[in-house]
Amino acid sequence: MTSVTEASTLSSAEALRARRKARLAHSLNRAAAALQIVGFGWLTPLLRMAAGDSPRQQGRELWQQMGVPLTALMLFLAAWAWLAPQVNTSLGAIPGPAQVWEQVGNLHADHQAERAKEAAFYDRQAKRNAELLAKDPAAEVKSRPYAGKPTYLDQIVTSLKTVFTGFLLGALVAVPLGVACGLSRTVNAAMNPLIQIFKPVSPLAWLPLVTMVVSATVSSDNPTFEKSFLTSAVTVTLCSLWPTLINTAVGVSSIDKDLMNVGKVLQLSGPTMVRRLVLPSALPYIFTGLRLSLGVGWMVLIAAEMLAQNPGLGKFVWDEFQNGSSSSLARIMVAVFTIGLIGFLLDRVMLAFQAAVSHTGTR
Amino acid sequence: MLGSAQAAPLDVEKDQLKLGFIKLTDMAPLAIAAEKGFFEDEGLSVTLEPQANWKVLLDRVISGELDGAHMLAGQPLGATIGFGTQANVVTAFSMDLNGNGITLSNEVWERMKPNLPTGPDGKPLHPIKADALKPVIAQYRAEGKPFTMGMVFPVSTHNYELRYWLAAGGINPGYYAPNDVSGQIQADALLSVTPPPQMPATLEAGTIFGYSVGEPWNQQAVMKGIGVPVITDTEIWKNNPEKVFGVTEGWAAKNPKTHLALVKALIRAAMWLDENNNANRAEAVKILAKSEYVGADAKVIANSMTGTFEYEKGDKRAVPDFNVFFRYNATYPFYSDAVWYLTQMRRWGQIAEAKPDSWYDETARKVYKPEIYLKAARLLVEEGKAKEADFPWASDGYKPLDEGFIDGIAYDGRKPNEYLTKLPIGLKGGQAVQGGQLVGG
Numbered sequence: 001m002t003s004v005t006e007a008s009t010l011s012s013a014e015a016l017r018a019r020r021k022a023r024l025a026h027s028l029n030r031a032a033a034a035l036q037i038v039g040f041g042w043l044t045p046l047l048r049m050a051a052g053d054s055p056r057q058q059g060r061e062l063w064q065q066m067g068v069p070l071t072a073l074m075l076f077l078a079a080w081a082w083l084a085p086q087v088n089t090s091l092g093a094i095p096g097p098a099q100v101w102e103q104v105g106n107l108h109a110d111h112q113a114e115r116a117k118e119a120a121f122y123d124r125q126a127k128r129n130a131e132l133l134a135k136d137p138a139a140e141v142k143s144r145p146y147a148g149k150p151t152y153l154d155q156i157v158t159s160l161k162t163v164f165t166g167f168l169l170g171a172l173v174a175v176p177l178g179v180a181c182g183l184s185r186t187v188n189a190a191m192n193p194l195i196q197i198f199k200p201v202s203p204l205a206w207l208p209l210v211t212m213v214v215s216a217t218v219s220s221d222n223p224t225f226e227k228s229f230l231t232s233a234v235t236v237t238l239c240s241l242w243p244t245l246i247n248t249a250v251g252v253s254s255i256d257k258d259l260m261n262v263g264k265v266l267q268l269s270g271p272t273m274v275r276r277l278v279l280p281s282a283l284p285y286i287f288t289g290l291r292l293s294l295g296v297g298w299m300v301l302i303a304a305e306m307l308a309q310n311p312g313l314g315k316f317v318w319d320e321f322q323n324g325s326s327s328s329l330a331r332i333m334v335a336v337f338t339i340g341l342i343g344f345l346l347d348r349v350m351l352a353f354q355a356a357v358s359h360t361g362t363r
Numbered sequence: 364m365l366g367s368a369q370a371a372p373l374d375v376e377k378d379q380l381k382l383g384f385i386k387l388t389d390m391a392p393l394a395i396a397a398e399k400g401f402f403e404d405e406g407l408s409v410t411l412e413p414q415a416n417w418k419v420l421l422d423r424v425i426s427g428e429l430d431g432a433h434m435l436a437g438q439p440l441g442a443t444i445g446f447g448t449q450a451n452v453v454t455a456f457s458m459d460l461n462g463n464g465i466t467l468s469n470e471v472w473e474r475m476k477p478n479l480p481t482g483p484d485g486k487p488l489h490p491i492k493a494d495a496l497k498p499v500i501a502q503y504r505a506e507g508k509p510f511t512m513g514m515v516f517p518v519s520t521h522n523y524e525l526r527y528w529l530a531a532g533g534i535n536p537g538y539y540a541p542n543d544v545s546g547q548i549q550a551d552a553l554l555s556v557t558p559p560p561q562m563p564a565t566l567e568a569g570t571i572f573g574y575s576v577g578e579p580w581n582q583q584a585v586m587k588g589i590g591v592p593v594i595t596d597t598e599i600w601k602n603n604p605e606k607v608f609g610v611t612e613g614w615a616a617k618n619p620k621t622h623l624a625l626v627k628a629l630i631r632a633a634m635w636l637d638e639n640n641n642a643n644r645a646e647a648v649k650i651l652a653k654s655e656y657v658g659a660d661a662k663v664i665a666n667s668m669t670g671t672f673e674y675e676k677g678d679k680r681a682v683p684d685f686n687v688f689f690r691y692n693a694t695y696p697f698y699s700d701a702v703w704y705l706t707q708m709r710r711w712g713q714i715a716e717a718k719p720d721s722w723y724d725e726t727a728r729k730v731y732k733p734e735i736y737l738k739a740a741r742l743l744v745e746e747g748k749a750k751e752a753d754f755p756w757a758s759d760g761y762k763p764l765d766e767g768f769i770d771g772i773a774y775d776g777r778k779p780n781e782y783l784t785k786l787p788i789g790l791k792g793g794q795a796v797q798g799g800q801l802v803g804g
Contacts (some may be wrong), residue, residue, distance in 0.1 A: 091587075110654075121403075124403075142378065142406070144378055144379060144408040145379070145408065146408070147379065147408040147409055147410040148410075149410075149411075149655035215426050215428075227426075227428055228428070307415075309413075309414060309415045309419060318415065319386075319413055319654070319655075319658070320654065320658070321560070322386050322413065322415075322558075322560040322658070323386065323560075323654055323657070323658025323659060324560055324563070324583060324658070324659050325652070325654070325658050325659050325660045325663075326660050328658070331654075
């Protein structure tokens with residue numbers, strides 16, 4: 001008796017454990033997909049190992065996912081550190097990783113120093129105004145915003161704001177136009193030559209035109225948006241809307257004919273058709289287009305900022321180039337890495353967004 | 364005046380301003396006025412923004428994106444007479460005297476050096492004249508290499524200084540014509556535009572054999588061992604006017620008090636820069652070296668800002684007046700300075716036709732606004748921030764006969780046409796450039 005019950009409790013406990021393990025493995029698999037999308041795929045083997053999976057197999061997986069990229073990165077840093085000092089420019093040798101890292105610290109210190117100056121400015125202003133009021137309660141006091149230089153972090157924020165504005169403007173134009181092109185062969189035939197001609201135009205060619213048009217149309221003394229901001233954003237729009245437009249059109253035109261027929265049988269109105277059938281089925285294509293657009297927009301923005309001297313990371317790079325001090329090259333490299341890293345993050349954000357909306361997180 | 368030192372700031376029309384500048388040490392008055400709180404004292408909140416090149420800077424002032432800017436003295440004049448972009452730009456503040464140099468590549472220097480007279484210490488005698496460069500240019504020509512040099516802008520001081528120096532040595536720097544604005548007609552030395560900070564890199568790349576530019580780009584060449592500054596502009600024309608602070612005529616009319624407040628702050632900055640025999644220059648160097656202003660290494664900037672200049676590596680000489688910001692009435696906008704620039708525009712064909720002397724005077728009065736300057740100075744004196752004796756209250760805007768030129772030709776701003784006839788190379792009288800030839804007379 002006793003032995004039987006023991007055996008049964010034992011086996012039920014085992015079964016329980018097995019079931020729990022299976023559940024854990026299942027949720028781990030789901031987490032793995034999500035982690036993969038956001039770029040943390042290398043965490044999966046670690047989690048699996050922690051959950052008690054075969055360390056050997058997971059170890060190999062970990063090496064693939066984390067070891068290889070890290071080793072490659074180390075090799076790159078080593079090659080950089082070794083090769084850089086061998087190239088002598090008129091601004092001194094090309095900086096290695098250590099000097100670049102030092103400039104990251106300097107830029108951060110600059111930022112903090114500027115913030116301290118800002119605080120001091122507001123203190124002085126408050127004091128001055130208080131004194132004025134103390135002398136004459138009816139005195140008209142003015143408070144002015146601080147007019148210091150934009151720090152590196154400010155420039156990053158400016159660039160991000162600009163790229164998103166330009167990108168959203170582009171999406172607002174490209175998605176409806178793409179849907180129209182996909183649905184109607186006539187519209188498509190009409191739009192096609194324009195798309196083919198404008199798509200390959202470089203941002204640097206658009207910029208002078210955009211600058212002149214924006215300057216002519218924005219004439220008020222205190223416009224809501226700075227002219228320089230609009231110039232950059234509109235250039236981004238013009239260059240980045242094409243991938244979304246083309247992908248949307250392709251996505252819409254390749255919708256399953258049966259689905260469209262069902263829609264017709266149900267006598268859905270045009271807008272309902274678009275909302276219920278066309279957009280959902282074309283969504284993966286639209287998102288692929290948006291991802292490409294954002295990538296293009298980011299590249300274009302930096303070029304536009306450099307050329308037009310509009311605030312942002314591009315201006316930072318150009319200013320440093322013009323400074324020609326011994327730390328300029330290292331600072332430019334900080335900007336290069338920042339631009340790359342932000343571009344990568346933007347892509348990841350869009351990918352995660354795509355996965356969340358369309359359930360097909362293909363890379 | 365009561366409680367003079369505590370006078371309330373002017374009731375300005377516009378209190379948030381954006382001013383442009385080019386990364387050169389002579390933008391110092393702007394940086395100092397910002398850092399030392401002189402703008403703030405006038406109730407102004409000023410953002411200083413570096414610009415990519417002189418053309419972008421001028422265009423942005425004209426379009427209103429910038430309220431005003433550090434400009435080449437020739438820019439407001441060129442814009443007003445319609446050479447390049449046409450717009451009415453005025454100035455009430457001259458930013459500095461001197462501050463430029465001419466640098467030649469190491470190779471050109473090596474070829475030129477044997478032609479130079481040397482002093483008892485074996486070092487070349489200064490000032491170095493372009494006569495010594497003439498045979499070198501002939502050598503280059505014989506080798507089939509056109510002799511190219513860089514300057515920063517067609518109406519820049521640097522262009523006119525380089526041309527003056529070359530022409531004084533018998534080298535023709537070329538003419539401009541209405542249908543050919545390259546400025547290379549009949550040229551022995553071909554001058555082309557390169558933005559200041561790119562000069563050293565362009566020289567190093569071998570695209571140009573020399574250049575004329577402001578600091579720190581001459582000392583940078585010495586530091587990097589890529590070129591040798593042969594002459595500073597104070598040796599070409601002693602205490603020549605350099606940059607101005609320019610705003611559009613429309614802006615000045617709309618914001619008269621703001622304009623006055625700006626000029627007040629800038630005068631104070633210039634005074635600070637020259638105070639106690641340049642005692643503040645070391646601090647100024649530190650400020651200019653910040654990445655948001657000039658951004659070059661402090662030791663490069665210090666070389667010229669503190670009264671010395673390094674010619675050939677190791678040949679450091681005292682040039683106490685290399686940068687003058689206030690003494691010798693440096694900040695007063697003299698009509699005669701404007702007229703000199705106009706004579707050079709005429710000399711090289713940027714002004715295609717002969718103009719009467721009265722035209723020179725009228726144009727100068729259209730652009731240079733000493734009355735605003737004096738108003739600002741008067742306010743500063745009343746507030747106890749400046750000394751009465753420091754300003755030329757009685758001046759009629761014309762400096763006395765100026766004999767400080769390298770070729771000894773005297774300049775009288777009241778007689779521009781007579782001055783033009785004295786200059787060896789260049790248009791004079793009714794001459795014009797047609798089809799690549801000088802015609803008329």
